Amino acid sequence: MSLKTKGWRELPIGGLILEGGTSEMYKTGGWRSLKPIWSEEKCTHCLTCWIYCPDSAILLSDEKVQGINYDYCKGCGICAKECPTKVKAIEMVEER
Amino acid sequence: MGKISAKTGNEAMAEAMRQINPDVVAAYPITPATEIVQIFAGFKSDGLVDTEFIATESEHSALSACIGSAASGARTMTATASQGLVLMQEMLYIASGLRLPIVIAEVNRALSSPINIHCDHSDTMGARDSGWIQIYSENAQEAYDNLIQAVRIAESALLPVMVTIDGFIISHGMERIEIIPDEEVKGFIGEYRPRYTLLDEERSITMGAIDFTDYFFEHKRQQIEAMKEAKEKIIEVSKEFNSRFKRDYGLFECYRLEDARYALVVLGSTGGTVKVVVDELREDGVKAGLLKVRVFRPFPWQEIKDTLAYIPFIAVMDRSDGLSSLGGPVFQEIRSALYDIDSRPKVINYIYGLGGRDTKLHHIKQVFQDLQGIDRTGRIDGLINYLGVRE
C-alpha cells in the first residue's frame, strides 16, 4: 500500500469512508500464514470453494476455477476444508 | 410572546419534543424521566407528531436504535435518567464518535447503590467525558428552551447533546412557563439536512469502519476540535434564539457578579435558590454573586477564567462527588481553569444535595459565611466540604 496517510484536518469526520467499494483497496493477502495451493489436475470445478471463500479470492472464468487471488486470500483454509473429500484439490501450506 | 402556562419540567420537555417533531424517538422508561416519553407517546397516538416511535427493551437498545436512526439521516431524540444513562454509556461514545446529532432529554437522578430516585448529578457527570455536549437547566423554562436549541446545536456541531433537568425538583415541579408557538419553533429549528446518511444511494458511505493505530488518534483529534468549536456554535444558536424569542442564554449565567467579592458556582435548580440568597446578602452590603454553569461540555474554561479572575473567594458547588478524594468534577475543572491567574482566587468545594437532599437557604448562606471567614482569616479550613450531611 502506497497511500499517503492523512492528517486529522484532511480526514472525513467520524471515521467515515465517503465512497463505496473501498474494500477492494484493502489487500487482505498480507494476513496469510497458511497458503492454499490449488491443483488444476485434481479440481472437478464443482465451485464449492468459490461459494465458501469469504474474500471472493477464488478466480473464475467460464465457470471454471482458474486459481487463487493471493492479493485478497487471507489463508483461512475454508476452501481446502470444503473441497470434497474425494477430490482434495486444495492443500494448505506454510506461508514463507 | 408565546402562551403562558403552568407545566412540570417533564411536561415542558415533552412539549418541546412535540414541537420539534423528530423523525424518530426510541426510548425505555425510567423514573423520573418516564413521563417525558409517556406524554410524547400520547402525542404520537393522538396524531400530533409524525415521529416513528420505538419502544425498546432497554436503554442500551434505545440509544442503539437512535444511533441507527441518526446514521440513516433521521432527526432523532430520546429521554432517560440515572441508571438508564449508565446503561446507555457504551453507546454514548459510539454516537459521539460517529458524530451523530442525537438529542437526549435527561433527568438528573442519583446512581445506585444505595438505590434512590431523587436528584443529584452523578449520572450526567459520569458521562461528562463521553463526547456529548451537556446543557444544564435551572427550571422548566430553561429545559424547554434548551431542548429546542439543542437540536440546532447538535446538527451544526455534528455532536450529540444532552439537556438535563433536576429530578423531581424540576421534572415534577410545576412552574409558569412560556411556550413558543409551534410554527415559530419549526421555523427556528428548520428542516434537517443530514451531512452524511447511510440511505443516500447516490453517495454510498461506510460508517463504523475499524481504525487502528494509523488513524484512531486523528479521528479523536477531530472530535476534540469539534467539541472546542461547539462553543461558538452554542453561542450562535443562543443568540439567534434570543433575537427571536427574547430569552438570553450564554455558556453560563452571571448573577450580580461584576463587583462580587464572594462567588458561588453551581449547576441546575439550586442556581435559583442561590439567587435569592445573593439578593438578601446584597441588601446587607455583602458583595455576593453567582456563576451558574449552563454548558458544562464543552467546558468554557477560558470564559469562566476571565469572569472569575477578579473574584477573590469562590465556592464551587458539586451535586455529585467524583469519589476520587479530590471533591467533585465541577470543582476540579474550575480550579484548574483558574490556575494560571497570577492573583489566583481561593477556591473551595461543597458537595451538596446527594440523593435529593434538600439544599435550603441557610445552607447557601453558610457557604457565603465560610467564604467571608476565609476573607477575614486568610485561612482555608476545609478545601472540600459536605453541605447538609449529618456528622
Next chain:
Amino acid sequence: MKELVEIRWHGRGGQGAKTAALLFADAALGEGKYVQAFPEYGPERMGAPVQSFNRLSDRPITLHCGVEEPSVVVVLDETLLEIVDVVRGLVEDGILLVNTSEIPQAIRRKVRLEGRKVFTVDASTISRETIGQDIPNTPMLGALIKVTGFINLERMLDDTRRRLEKKFKSKPELIDGNINAIKRAYQEVKGE
C-alpha cells in the same frame, strides 16, 4: 399579597394533595401570578401521610428548595392532626385551614396553636353531597381561595370547568359537582 406566599398541603396518599396543589397553581397562573406546585416525594403509599407545596408571587420565583415556613397550611384529613406536626414552621401571621366538621376553636386546642388564624370547613361532607364521593381537595380549593383572597372565585371556577371538561368528557355530572363543591366550601368556611 405578600411578596411570596408559600402553602403546604397535608393529605393522605390518594386524597389528591398533589392535584390540589397543581389546580391551585393553575388557577393562580390565570390571575397572572408566578407559581410553583410540587409534591414531596417519599414512597407513595395509599393512605400514608403526604405533603405537597405551592409558591405564589407577583414576581418570578427562583427558589428551588422545600417550603420551611409556610404562610398557609391546608389539611385535607383531620386524622393527620394527631400524627403529623401540621403547624411546623407556620409563620406568625399564617393561616391553618382544616377539613373537619369541628369549629376552628376546637382545632386550635387540638394542635395547641397560639396566634395565627384557624379556619375550618367540612369539605368531606360537601364533597359527598356534591360530587358523590369523599374527594376533599376540590372543595378545599374553594375554602382556600376565600381565606387567602389571592384568587378570584369566578375565574377559578371557569378554569376548573375547562380543565374538567377535558378530563370528564363522558361524565358531565362530575363537572357540576366539582363546581358546586368549590362554591359551597367558599361560602361555608368558618374562621376565628
